[in-house]
Amino acid sequence: MDEVTVVVAHSERATLRVGDVFLKVDADQARLDVEVEAMSLAPVPTPEVLWRKPPVLAVAALPGTTLGRLGGPSTGSSAAWAAAGAAIRKLHDAPLPPRPGRAGRSIVALAAELDDECELLVTNGLLPADLVTHNRQVAEAALRPWTPAFTHGDLQIAHVFLDGDEVTGIIDWSEAGQGDALYDLATFTLGHEEHLDDVVAGYGTDIDLDLDVIHAWWSLRSLLAVRWLIEHGFDPFAPGCEVDVLRSRM
Template sequence: MDEVEVVVAHSERATLRVGEMFLKVDGDPAHADVEIRAMGMVPVPTPEILWHEAPVLAIAALPGQALGVLGEPSPATPAAWTAAGGVIRTLHDAPLPPWPGQRLEDMAAELDRECAWLLEHAVLPAEVIHRNREIAEAALRPWTPSFIHGDLQLTHVFVDGEEVTGIIDWSEAAPGDAMYDLAILTLGHEECLDDLLAGYGSGADRDVIRAWWSLRSLVVARWLSEHGFDPDAPGCEFDVLRARMEDG
């Protein structure tokens, strides 16, 4: 019998690996519905769906390894990052999904709310929060929507050598800002941005990507803390925020 490996587990969802199969358990059935629909639409490699019986979605494991893990150096080559950029561009150029994405005004309200929480609990120096709040403003502008993954973390993009073998975890897929995907993938790995954009091509806005680094790190800090993760671990969200202070 294959061993059961807990990949991630918190109060909202859990992912288990059993042999060459991943079991995703989610209390909100809408997440699996979006994931299944998105994987059926996107023109990029995704894992095979083995079966779905709410609240469990079973998918096949992808060959290769993830681009990396937040807080650790990426094991992937520059060529792999460039290949990832090309695949993401193909996604962003695809026809939009028919369901709505996040509204700009909701994102702005969330940023205000989370910055207030960070200041109230003094988890970072106030000047770090204020400076990153200023930087984040550049992300809060109207954009032409693209088909975005919505949670394009390093651990969600798999490569084998210089080939992208698949992208997992599509439950946040929606129309949205293409720069958001690029920012989430390079969060904490700024040194890989040039290679990623070499494959992505024209149209990327580095200032907006940096703004999303700040916004994402600010708004996710409370959720991470409340779900057993540490945003203050080396190389993670709080280090991303502190690095912005060095940018001048």
């Protein structure tokens, strides 16, 4: 009999693996709606939806392995990272989905959220004031007008599977929608700056890719994540994770 493995679990949602099936449990029906819709529209490989009975979505496991995870060693050749970049570009060039995603929050709302979060990080003693202040300044470059693209919204390297140098699928689409393409590229390379050039090579240099904005998203995303991660049982202070990303910007 196949064992049940907890892939990730916190108060908002949980993902379990039973053999070759992933069971995603989410009390927010809208997130599951977004996920199923995005997978049906995305022009890149996605998991097969096996069945759905709210609050559970069952999808098939993907072949291959990921390029690693945040805080862990990066794996894969330069060609593999470039192949991931090419897949991301294919997604960004696709017709827009019907609604904004996580990467599509308004500049005004995002700036307000960031300022509130920075204040809480300092007043609660979670991070030194100079570290927060400097990264808030770096993050400012991300708060600019952008052209909407079809974005994944949570494109961690653990969500992209490859077999050799071929992308076999991308998982976890609950944050997908219209958004800033550079947010996806920054999320994918967060904590693995050494592979940014490979990803950009695959993505293509025929468009204006502002690397300062990608760096800004690294700071912004990390600042917004630290407190949430602590409150949900994760460790952003682990080597190579969000706090180290913030320190690397100093």
